[in-house]
Amino acid sequence: MTTRPTAPVPSEPFAPTPGDVQAYLQRIGAERPDRADADALRDLQLRHLLTVPFENLSIHLGEDIVLDEKALLDKVIGAHRGGFCYEVNTAFAVLLRGLGYRVSLLQARVFGPDGKPGIPYDHMALLVETVDGEQWIADVGFGDHSHFPLRFDDHGDQEDPGGVFRLVVTDEGDVDVLRDGKPQYRMEVRTRRLADFTVGAWYHRTSPDSHFPRSLVCSLLTEEGRITLSDRKLITRTRGERDERILTGDDEVRGAYRDLFGIELDVLPVVRGGISDSNPR
Template sequence: MDVEAYLNRIHYQGSLEPNLETLHQLHCCHLLTVPFENLSIHLNQPIHLNLEALYTKIVRQNRGGFCYELNSLFSWLLQKLGFKVTLLSAQVAREDGHFGREFGHLTLLVKDRDNWLADVGFGDSFLYPLKLETLTEQIKNEEYYQLIKEDINWIFYQKKDNHYQPKYCFTLTPRKLTDFQPTCEYNQTSPQSIFTQRRICTKATLEGRITLSDNRLIITQNGQRQDYTIQTEAEYNKILRDSFGIDLDLKS
């Protein structure tokens, strides 16, 4: 890995000391610059969990990715900088109140003096890492989050419409990247996977979020939402270039 190129990709110019402040700033910079997107799936580009290949895609080709790609590559960067990082398996909350399959999401545990949940691959995620402590309301960029421990499980909640909604649950069992490959393949091939059903490209902003969801452009700023319909593929590709820095014709 060319660490300097990765840091340039996420527009990071701060300290490289492996401490909490560095972690917070790297995490925020990553979310503000690298989109959560599943475009490879709809371009028939297989996603293999190989760190060198992911580095080429995300850093050299200026692309984004989904959780398996973004969090695994971010963990590699953190390890190169001297952080202690563990890959964790998470189960994503479903609308029926249950949680999905094991390895449905890849998230990160970073150990400093305390344990921190880091996640740059969940779409609408927290800008700064969350301290791993139960029942504490944590406010990040005017958004409210909470972690609750139940037996060996931790549940991540986000506050929406004045009440907390579960987003995913996880344990602290260390995982290897290869453990996620079968579910990664499922999510990019199964008709039941949300990732095969529609194109998504979304990125955090300091004021909110910008999202391409199939033929819709959604911009949220300071709690105000604007929704536009995209008429042509050319318009779609222009938004990708102008708002996300993604040129699908770029190969290297």
């Protein structure tokens, strides 16, 4: 049986206004739920994944990545942008709290190609408690992942449009998230403050060992698959079929950001280091 996390640690004192919550719901095309229950959470996560892209454009636009709840709301709502895990999961947590859910931030380590977990605070996931006392792992910041939240205390197979997921408790009491039998990340079952993730965000913004500074990605779930813009390569997956093409000219790239992801850019992001085909995670 999974150890229940300790009581949620209060994050920086920020409460969204009713206007913030309504603007966020409009951003993702959702109605305000009557109850902060599991059904509403499933709907909110899916709508978020369909409208707010997983992207690392700020790194390549020379923009600061500030782990501040109000600043991240402004980015997602006002600027109509997305972000990587620390950004979009933090913003989603603010929305959920504003709707009556209890939300804790969990740090996780992403499994690499060698099968070993990465650095601490490599990833952020959310532990969400509904008004009915159910606990779910919500995650809108891992790119190609589960479409719906995963039940925290269910250690059997959890079928999802994104695959078959399973939560496995380690000998140390952490929880491995598996997709189709392959470990994705290892969560520490201890709630954290937003400021604790600063080191992870700094690492992924600056370290040559992180793929984020070396690659450019903007990715969004669609009703039929996924669209990803990796530098100038547009990758479209539709019903299991994959299509790739190279966009020509800045205007076409700028148009793809606008038309496919809803992002208006005056200046295009430029990868300063080597370019690699980024796998949206």
